[in-house]
Amino acid sequence: MYDPRRVEELIARWENGERDAEMRKVRNEVFDVLTLRNIYKLMERRVIGRLLRVISTGKEANVFEAMDPRGNPLAVKLYRVETSEFRHLRKYIEGDPRFGRLRRDRRHLVDLWTRKEFKNLDTAYRHGVSVPVPFAVRGNVLVMELITKDGAPAPLLRSAELEDPEGFAESLLDSAGRLYFGAGLVHADLSEYNILVSDRGPVIIDMGQSVPWDHPLSVEFFRRDMDRLRGILASLGREYSFNELVSILKERGAQWKKM
Ligand SMILES: Nc1ncnc2c1ncn2[C@@H]1O[C@H](COP(=O)(O)OP(=O)(O)OP(=O)(O)O)[C@@H](O)[C@H]1O
Ligand SMILES: [Mg+2]
CATH class of the missing domain: 1.10.510.10 (Transferase(Phosphotransferase) domain 1)
Structure with a gap:
């Protein structure tokens, strides 16, 4: 779904204000465009430099190997808005006193979910748990430390x-x-x-x-x-x-x- 080169190309075109037929053809259009915008904003904030390759394509999220603008390694997790597993997310958020009442729309719930992961990683990290250090979150995009073995x-x-x-x-x-x-x-x-x-x-x-x-x-x-x-x-x-x-x-x- 996310060829990194294609993502970069789409981001460049989004930046130029292009909304042509090819862009519209992209699967899950709204999700893709909003995800691209989130990635683009993180590039603008100089959190992400570029996406390198896909590490994992799962049911809920895709994880990319990426680089910050200085060339330091990153992992970028993109949560899907269209996910079959979506309904079961609710039971993990509802009743969590750290989050308020839930709205019904998927996008809002997925963004909340992404923020929840960021917050959980951050709390764990600050208590000395070995987790990827979380760096940034925007919408459905979570940026964290890339965990490696032998490079x-x-x-x-x-x-x-x-x-x-x-x-x-x-x-x-x-x-x-x-x-x-x-x-x-x-x-x-x-x-x-x-x-x-x-x-x-x-x-x-x-x-x-x-x-x-x-x-x-x-x-x-x-x-x-x-x-x-x-x-x-x-x-x-x-x-x-x-x-x-x-x-x-x-x-x-x-x-x-x-x-
Ligand atoms: N920080 C990281 N550094 C290196 N690899 C990572 C990192 N985060 C995730 N991965 C890789 O991406 C995969 C999926 O990540 P994760 O388990 O967080 O997502 P998930 O919610 O299980 O996705 P899905 O259920 O959709 O497969 C992991 O199994 C791991 O291989
Ligand atoms: Mg997993």
Whole structure:
């Protein structure tokens, strides 16, 4: 859908005020044009220099490898407005006291979702969780640190070989402790698909759906995350019961708060 060269060309034409038939032919026209405008504004603000290539094309979002104007690497996540998964987003935002009443239109909800991911990453980052550093958000476009391994975008835990499973498990426990019991956020989609294996160990990504503890479904989401985390840790050679895991995470979250 998003050939980076094409995106740049479309941005240039948008800038020139062109609205020709070819531009109108682009799939999901309004979304594309508004997304282009958001990218263009971020270029104007000198947050983004250029888009390089697609890292991932998913159901909800496309992620690009990009560069800032000085040539530093970035990851740019573009949320889709037309998404089949759209309805399920509501349950992660409704009841989150950080956000007000929801309007009905998709665009508004997707923009809110993107801001929510930015805010969650920011809170996690400030509490010492290993996440991509969030840099900027505009509409449905989120700009963050590019997580790499050996100079390329980092692989998912799902598909990576670990050089040091012990160290990886330790560092994952630290991050999870800080996330759930330092930052006070429940990831709500923790899995081996949302943990990257990078040069600096595990990095937790994909936090659009994450909620604070006072969200009405936080405990349900927490239980599911803990089941997944127990599975991941077991595959790294560490078996914990639910209660054992929770007390380890609480301890690590509290340690961070004291620092
Ligand atoms: N900061 C980043 N650095 C490097 N790669 C990233 C970064 N953020 C995301 N990715 C890559 O993009 C993929 C999709 O990102 P993410 O998990 O945040 O989106 P998603 O909401 O799961 O998208 P979808 O559900 O539509 O696939 C990740 O699996 C990862 O490979
Ligand atoms: Mg994901």
